[in-house]
Amino acid sequence: MKLLTLPRAFSRRISTGKVIDNVCGWPKPDYGPMEVQRSELMNGIRVAAAKPMGSYMAACTIMFQAGSRYEIDDQIGATHFLRAISSCTGCAYTAFAKNRHLQQNGASLTCTSDRQSISYTLRCPPTVYPELKYYLLDAATRCCFLNWEIDDRRALIREDLHRIPPEQRLMDILQSVMWCGPLSNSMFCVEERIDSMTADALDCFVKTNFRTDCCSVASVGVPFEETLKLAEKIEARRERPAPRCHMLSCARKGFEYYDLGRCSDTYIALGVPGCGTCDITNLLKHAIIAAACGVGPLAMGQHSTDNTPQPPLGMMVGGDPHTFYKAFNISYAETGIFGIVAKSRASVARMVTQGAAEFLANVGELNFKQIDIGKKRLKVNMCLNDNNCVNSSESLALQLANSVQLDNCACTLGLIESISNDEICCTARRLSHLSPCTAVAVVGDIGEVPHDQFLVHRI
Known part of the structure; x- marks a missing residue:
């Protein structure tokens, strides 16, 4: 459970270190004060890249403001399924190919979510980012939601419900009882909803909430131009969508x-x-x-x-x-x-x-x-x-x-x-x-x- 708290939420400084080499013509770090370049695309996607003071590892995140508070009707529990199937087959790569190639390059691709947002993050050496960034794009925006893979994940989700630590379960219950409205939605799919979750419900949730005006792309240790190119591949249209209706709690x-x-x-x-x-x-x-x-x-x-x-x-x-x-x-x-x-x-x-x-x-x-x-x-x-x-x-x-x-x-x-x-x-x-x-x-x-x-x- 990733929550909006300080200090994790609003202040990070890039770790110091030394990049191994300068493959792909990327500029070498200058060890000066950290610089952050920001921009916003016409379709509403916000982009930022932090210039590190030198790092062995880079990271890039695609975040949507589409947490469990946005689940409705038959979509209740969708974000738990999205976390579970984030490593599954996408439109361009199979699950086996992605996971094997990531491991061979010392990289990892994670998905975390809370009631407010869901994040897909690629962590890898900077030299292999140009190749592995497509796996991040495939997992975050181009998942296929194959029925047989969803069925395979149902057992994993049931196990998640039994493995919840007491303190995490406590905070989930507190927020459920604290709010009257969408914030009362749990971060976990309840037992009764596991078998009824379908690929159509997941696809509908993604199409409704994975919007460009609710998307932000940020990187550390990756050139701003590369981060901008990744953001442009998320959605080809340049029009900003109509404002989303918010249900207050x-x-x-x-x-x-x-x-x-x-x-x-x-x-x-x-x-x-x-x-x-x-x-x-x-x-x-x-x-x-x-x-x-x-x-x-x-x-x-x-x-x-x-x-x-x-x-x-x-x-x-x-x-x-x-x-x-x-x-x-x-x-x-x-x-x-x-x-x-x-x-x-x-x-x-x-x-x-x-x-x-x-x-x-x-x-x-x-x-x-x-x-x-x-x-x-x-x-x-x-x-x-x-x-x-x-x-x-x-x-x-x-x-x-x-x-x-x-x-x-x-x-x-x-x-x-x-x-x-x-x-x-x-x-x-x-x-x-x-x-x-x-x-x-x-x-x-x-x-x-x-x-x-x-x-x-x-x-």
Whole structure:
């Protein structure tokens, strides 16, 4: 599950290194500051290419704003199938030929999706990109949806439903109960829909939502001209399509659970309405608040007990190594979720849930010192996660989709510093006032967790 969160969403800096040679006449990297070239085609496709400071690997992403929120009627579960069949036969290449050739060249082709978008990313050495880019184009825009391949993937999708980690299942349930509308659609195809999914339904979803005005193409370590040529091959027509109708989702409070049996480890998530990606400054405020609350323990050794808790959330754990808390912020185009996730043993799940609810209700009491620490944590986390070409490419495509321009990590760090602590405190107090609208999701021993109405009275 790829979600719109910071630091992964809006700031990546290209890793330093040295290109092996200069095949195909491509210019050698100059090791200067990262440059990003942008353009927009007449049909609405947005294109960007980051000039690296030197890298052994390149990445190119084709992203469509066509996540699970756009599934309707018989298309429910389509994005899960699209992820599963992304390696299947296309109009130009068979699945065997693509996968074998990619492996022989040390490359990979991945497909990830969330409720907002779906991304196809090619990762390969820069020298073989001119040849392998057609595999990316084949997977993203020219899949055949052969019935026998879809039937083969049904068993894989059933296995996916059984392999969902508890925390990922928890977040999927929370977002389903949080929204009334398209954002309540799950990222996974439910068991009842697996056998009824057809090639016609998938083809209809793709033709309806894989639109040029909802498409962005971004690359890292690939010349801008090559990226532009790839974007031009996605759609030959130059006309921009008519605007797509958007169905908005309304926030609601509720309680939903998934039972893992008695005495099982219990995961609890509490969320309130957050912010969308349309306002980058507001998004950064929410990210700073989440970092100021603490985003989980800092590992200091090889074992789960070798960690240092990040205050103030980390101090709520006490001496229990089996319990943890962390704050999170998830953003979509126009809205989002801010909340707290907790994990504990079943015997103390009630106390942990009450503590998380009370903390969320009082998040507006963060002081300036804690906010300054949150800014530092966010900056460090951004720099630590700034050297992956795939993440950088997907981040750049996401920036294009949201009309955001952050060419390098320094731009984002400066933007964080420019936000005053007073503004962040006001945002935190607004989140506190939304606590009566808290949505609750539980995965684990549901008998040990208090109901949402009890939590509201506690707050």
